Amino acid sequence: MRVDPLLGALIGLLLGQAVDAGWLSTHRDAYRVLGVDRDASDSDIDLARRRLIGQHHPDRAAGDVSRRKAERRTREINAAYEQIRKQRRRHP
Numbered sequence: 001m002r003v004d005p006l007l008g009a010l011i012g013l014l015l016g017q018a019v020d021a022g023w024l025s026t027h028r029d030a031y032r033v034l035g036v037d038r039d040a041s042d043s044d045i046d047l048a049r050r051r052l053i054g055q056h057h058p059d060r061a062a063g064d065v066s067r068r069k070a071e072r073r074t075r076e077i078n079a080a081y082e083q084i085r086k087q088r089r090r091h092p
Contacts, residue, residue: 030087033080042088049081 031038034048053074061070 030080030083033076034084045081045084049077052077 031040034045034052036045036048040048056070056073056077058067058070058074061067
């Protein structure tokens with residue numbers, strides 16, 4: 001059975017849109033990760049990110065397990081921050 005290449009392209013396009021819209025994301029809500037409301041100002045979001053990064057920075061963790069947790073949390077915080085910034089640039 002051979003699949004039409006146009007069908008494959010259409011499916012890829014739709015999946016890309018779904019990922020960009022966050023429909024297929026298993027990540028927690030970006031605003032919840034940063035601890036801010038959806039109507040928070042850009043400066044409030046920046047402040048929340050800086051505060052959380054300060055609390056969870058890997059250099060402040062003692063031990064390998066704590067450091068790995070801090071690195072994972074820092075990645076989560078940065079990803080949430082970037083997701084919010086991307087959404088706000090797209091829909092001002």
